[in-house]
Amino acid sequence: MNRIQASTALALSHRLATEQSERRLPSLVAGVVRDGDLVWSGAFGTLDGRHGGPAPGDGTQYRLGSISKTFVAVEVMRLRDEGRLDVGDVIGTHLPELDLGPVTIAQLLTHTSGLQAETDGPWWERVPGEPWDPKAASAAHLRFTPGTRFHYSNVGYSVLGELVARLRDEPWHAAVKAGILDPLGMTRTTTRPEPPAAPGIAVHPFADLLQPEPEHDAEAMAPAGQLWSTVGDLARWAAFLAGRTAGVLKPETLDEMLHPVAINDVPDVAWGGAHALGWQVWNADGRRFAGHGGSMPGFLAVLRVDLTSGDGVVLFTNATTGLGTAATDLLNLLAETEPHAPEPWSADSTQADDVALTGEWFWGTQSFTLVLQPDGGLRLGTPGDGRGARFVRRGDGWVGLEGYYAGEPLTVRRDDDGRPVQLDLASFVFTRTPYDPAADVPGGLDPDGWR
Incomplete structure (x- = not known):
């Protein structure tokens, strides 16, 4: 295990203890992850919420709530990579009992299917569940036109769980265990609590009183x-999210899953988050985060990873409500007290073959500077600013990574001496001088030139 400074550990512990005390949480456990390792963990309170009660620890189980959805989503993408499905498939192709029209697997993953949020029956989180029933499933309702807006749907992930079960020919949780949990060594992640496990508790909002919350098998839901x-197990999932996929998922598939697709837009409320293919993503103060939150009666959970640094935080409490900003604060404390050292610069002789591409290029009359990146890619202008973008090499050319040119091919044209004289990009032409008469500019140039 990597080590953090004693002063950092003290600051993290103090912040967690403050959260447990001030927010009146029965027990609160958390851990921070750096370079794939759990470098700090803390636990405060008691499992029963009473003075002198049993203490929680790294190995104490808590309910994940909706963080469970991230495991289902990864298993769906594993099936995609195996050629068993395409995320653009209409769900009825694989589950013919569902009469949901054009709803696709991708829309279910991103909560853009328009499918109802909850079941038609009683509050499913607090009552025993029932197995998948094709007749009941066929009666699911669309609240919105598929693909037109974000609408969080627990029912949608029930459908995805059945999709996994149908294609794997085993229960969804067995598929997740075999394909994800076992390879990552997550031996304490289960579908029902196994001791030591925290009981679900509701804390009275106006008094220091407690009430147990029910626990059951939700079956189809x-x-x-x-x-x-546990903290120890979910730390491994945070390391996975940070890129240490250990062969469970292709790195490029994980990158695909983290691309923001749908924004939960609420009028008069500023947003900085979105939903991707199974994961939540956030922008905060110029940093990109991914993860998921979770809640069930008696439990709250947080998984959050800084995608730039790879630092992550996991946190659990056994209370129905009351959690504040401790998870984000722990991650920020680690970044502030022990920032990552920048990678040392060194020369890269492999860039010699492409150095002729660098320098100033013009799109019409607008100037863009093209530079080579340490990862072997290109950067044209400032990504996110107008038409600026980064490009990665694909075959004999380049492909855009983000912004206007995401997925678009960039082709380099050269003169008879092999010098780059023109860049063709999504039908646009970039030249070494504004409207270079020696280039093949669409629409042609006035024969009298500049005057």
């Missing part, structure tokens, strides 16, 4: 929030 885990 289980993929939406059934899993239980």
Whole structure:
């Protein structure tokens, strides 16, 4: 295990203890992850919420709630990579009992299917569940036109769990265990609590009183929030999210899953988050985060990873409500007290073949500077600013990574001496001088030139 400074550990512990005390949480456990390792963990309170009660620890199970959805989503993408499905498939192709029209797997993953949020029956999180029933599933309702807006749907992940079960020919949780949990060594992540495990508790909002919350098997709704885990296990999932996929998922598939797709837009409320293919993503103060939150009666959970640094935080409490900003604060404390050292610069002779591409290029009359990146890619202008973008090499050319040119091919044209004289990009032409008469500019140039 990597080590953090004693002063950092003290600051993290103090912040967690403050959260448990001031927010009146029965027990609160958390850990921070750096370079794939759990470098700090803390636990405060008691499992029963009473003075002198049993203490929680890294190995104590808490309910994950909707963080369970991230495991289902990864298993769906594993099936995609195996060629068993395409995320653009209409869900009825694989589950013919569903009469949901054009709803696709991708829309279910991103909560853009328009499918109802909850079941038609009683509050499924607090009552025993029922197995998948094709007749009941066929009666699911669309609240919105598929693909037109974000609408969080627990029912949608019940459908995805059945999709996994149908294609794997085994229960969804067995598929997740075999394909994800076992390879990552997550031996304390299960579908029902296994001792030591925290009981679910409701804390009275106006008095220091407690009430137990029910626990049961949600059956068909289980993929939406059934899993239980520990700080130690979820730290491994945070490391996975930070890129240490250990062969469970292709790195490029994980990158695909983290691309923001749908924004939960609420009028008069500023937003900085979105939903991707199974993951939540956030922008905060110029930093990109990913993860998921979770809640079930008696439990709250947080998984959050800084995608730039790879630092992550996991946090659990056994209270129905009351959690504040401790998870984000712990991650920020680590970044502030022990920032990552920048990678040392060194020369890269492999860039010699492409150095002729660098320098100033013009799109019409607008200037863009093209530079080579340490990862072997190109940067044209400032990404996110107008038409600026980064490009990665694909075959004999380049492909855009983000912004206007995401997925668009960039082709380099050269003169008879092999010198780059023109860049063709999404039908646009970039030249070494504004409207270079020696280039093949669409629409041609006035024969009298500049005057």
